[in-house]
Amino acid sequence: MRMIESTSRLSKLQTLKSACVAACGLSLMICLSAAHGAPLSLEKSEKQFQSQVKQFITKYCLDCHTGAEAEAGLALEKYKSRDSILEQREAWEKIVKRIQIQSMPPKDAGSLPTDQEREDVLAWFDDALYGVDCSGDINPGRVTVRRLNRNEYNNTIRDLVGIDFEPAENFPSDDVGYGFDNIGDVLTLPPLLMEKYLDAAEEISEKAIFANTPDSYPWQKITEKNFQKEGAVTIRKSGAGFHSRGTLAGKIELKQAGKYDFRIIAGSTPAGTDHAKMEVKLDGKLLKTFEVKENRNSPGTFTMPQAVRLPKGKHILTISFLNDFYDPKGPPNKRDRNLYVNEVAFKGPLGQLPVDLPTSHHKIITCTPGSGRSIHYCVEKIIREFATQAFRRPVSREEVTPVVELVEARVKSGRTFEQGIQVGVQAILVSPHFLFRIEGLQDPTKTRDEQTIAQYEIASRLSYFLWSSMPDQTLFDLAAQGRLHDRRTLQVQVKRMLEDPKSEAFVKNFAGQWLNLRNLDDLTPDPRKFRVFNTQLKADMRRETEEFFSYIMKEDRSVIEFINADYTFMNENLAKFYGNDKIKGDKFQKVSLDKSKRAGLITQASILTLTSNPGRTSPVKRGKWIMENILGTPPPPPPPNVPELEEAAGAKPNATLREQLAIHRKIAGCAACHDQMDPLGLGFENFDAIGRWREKEGKHKIDSSGQLPSGQTFKSPVELIGILEEQKQGFSRSLAEKMLTYAIGRGVEYYDKCALDEITNNFTTRGYRFSALVTEIVTSDPFLKRQRGSHND
Secondary structure, three states: OOOOOOOOOOHHHHHHHHHHHHHHOOOHHHHHHHHOOOOOOHHHHHHHHHHHHHHHHHHHOOOOOOOOOOHHHOOOOOOOOHHHHHOOHHHHHHHHHHHHOOOOOOOOOOOOOOHHHHHHHHHHHHHHHHOOOOOOOOOOOOOOOEEOOHHHHHHHHHHHHOOOOOHHHHOOOOOOEOOEOOOHHHOOOOHHHHHHHHHHHHHHHHHHOOOOOHHHOOOEEOOHHHEEEEEEEEEEOOEEEEEEEEEEEEEEEEOOOEEEEEEEEEEEEOOOOOOEEEEEEEOOEEEEEEEEOOEOOOOEEEEOOOOEEEOOEEEEEEEEEOOOEEOOOOOHHHOEEEEEEEEEEEEEEEOOOOOOOOHHHHHHOOOOOEOOEOHHHHHHHHHHHHHHHHHOOOOOHHHHHHHHHHHHHHHHOOOOHHHHHHHHHHHHHOOHHHHEEOOOEOOOOOOOOEEEEOHHHHHHHHHHHHOOOOOOHHHHHHHHOOOOOOHHHHHHHHHHHHHOHHHHHHHHHHHHHHOOHHHHHHOOOOOOOOOOOOHHHHHHHHHHHHHHHHHHHHOOOEOOHHHHOOEEEEOHHHHHHHOOOOOOOOOOEEEEOOOOOOOOOOOOHHHHHHOEOOOOEOHHHHHHHHHHHHHOOOOOOOOOOOOOHHHHOOOOOOOOHHHHHHHHHOOOOOHHHHHHHHHHHHOOOOEOOOOOEOOEEOOEEOOOOEEOOOOOEEOOHHHHHHHHHHOHHHHHHHHHHHHHHHHHOOOOOHHHHHHHHHHHHHHHOOOOEHHHHHHHHHOOHHHHEEEOOOOOO
16 A cells, blocks of 8 residues: 555655556555566576575575574575475465565664665565466366355254244354455364254254144143133232132133143142142033142142043133132141142144144145155155255255155154154255355366356355355246356346345344454453443444445445445434434434544444453554555564563653554564554544544543655544545455455455456446445356365365
């Protein structure tokens, strides 16, 4: 970025760098790559390594980075050729960043490279590490077979089975790679998770399918509003108390005829020599008279001798207390015999399917044996249909036959047909074809390295990208028709899917991780300093940012509004926190901002709280967040053994935070990064650690002015946001890179540069529209194609 790079580059390259950054907004390394066209030949690159790069490393690096005692464990003497560098590409990418920001070699080193030497070495590394000829065959990359993460598992079960609960709640946490938890390389399958899958499959099948066994009928309680009393009976939510002879009558309305069972949970207080007697009648006919020996504090369960066959319609169940007794001269705990009924319930119709089966039951069991349909026919039909949905592609007879045989064996052993289907569903839910996204090729017979993935796999890539769930029927139908390679079809589907309520998952999972919103759950500002902060305010802060992101997405606004929007979303609670007393109610609504104070994401309370310490603001964290999430130029990790800010500023404990940071930047190894981060963060010091506007901190007046390494100056947060807005091309590329990473489930590599160039250029020329960015991603080579020989083959 022009504004955060060192200004000490050679003057002959300064014009090239400035023009390139202004035009494409890229980091210097990528920008120079675009500037010098096609990569060097291998022969020229190796020759340049030997004549320049190797000498640079020897002269400026080996004093500290040699042998077993090498600084940070980084021994560089073993790198003697271009190929040896490329074998450790990731390590050298980090080293190059250090050279680029001039933290390596450190400024206090005895010998420092000239600007010319540094530029020549950076140009060589740029060519070697990132040089790609976009005119030739493009490597679309490879994605490790991806396991469904917890969010994807929950959403897939919801859409597949039709029950909305969170079976993955107790699964182990998913690992994160490249900032996201849907990266194939880190989604492992430990033994504990496999056990959780087995338990979840059983729970899901039992919730989704009515087993048609006596135990599967739920007890339906008769509530207090359906009771009427006669005599000395008191009705409460906890039950009824019979303090003398009396009757409790409960109204029941049956939706279908059949056999029903009844149970009563009751207890008593003893008196005299007899136990309390409880008479139970149904529609005036005696079912049974019970002796209630159990104490009211440890009640017993009373069931009828047998199920009662009843017609559909209204019925009355009556419970009477027959033998009230009171002896004022008896022992204190045996003077008054009373009856207490805690619960009255019924279940049925036993032996037949209820008329009000859950939707999930009908969704799965689409065939029942009888009327010419055999058990085998129905089992095969059900399992084939369910497996096709669960595996997100058509299934073969060979795949479903073992499951069909398992179900049939279960039924032959005496289980109900529904119990057999439950077992079949469990088998499918623990299959790798459900738990993993295994991607086939459009034409496996072709031998080219670069292959287009199959239609159903494109449908899954689309749905898990935008919905974190399985494809819907529309995507399945388009895949069956072979239309998901067509750009116009994909464009239409992107628009449809972003407008669908299921795109809320994209807000939660992409925006939540891109903007680090998930980290809010773990933050608790100092309650002594920020008494207004509570759990509800934290939730409202997060909701503001989610509503803001969702609005830009669904209204197809320019992504530049993430930086400069003059509006946000608030409810009454959050508005009051911001000092706005005009918003009423719990519903979030669009609100215009005071343009002199706030704009875009960076001034939202969620982001400002995330980038603060518990007791104070952190310009370093705020600057780092801007570099990572807005500019796309994350700083490298701090050097080892660097003291904390408070320790470094100990000599001036009463200094302002700005003064303490200035002291910190004087420490060797700190200035290179902090010269970039600190001004960005200090520009937002008008906001306290939980995002409230302030003019002073204690006795000191807030100074939000600053100067960037580019020489650009600002006097307020909004002026700094204006400078950031000028970097919209760089922001657009950074956002495209993060969204592509999330979409394809792998980190973006050097060979993705051509695709990223095309994505960025195309969507920015279409007005930076959100849907244009998504469309360019889903029509790109990394999304639609993959390299043969991957873990999927």
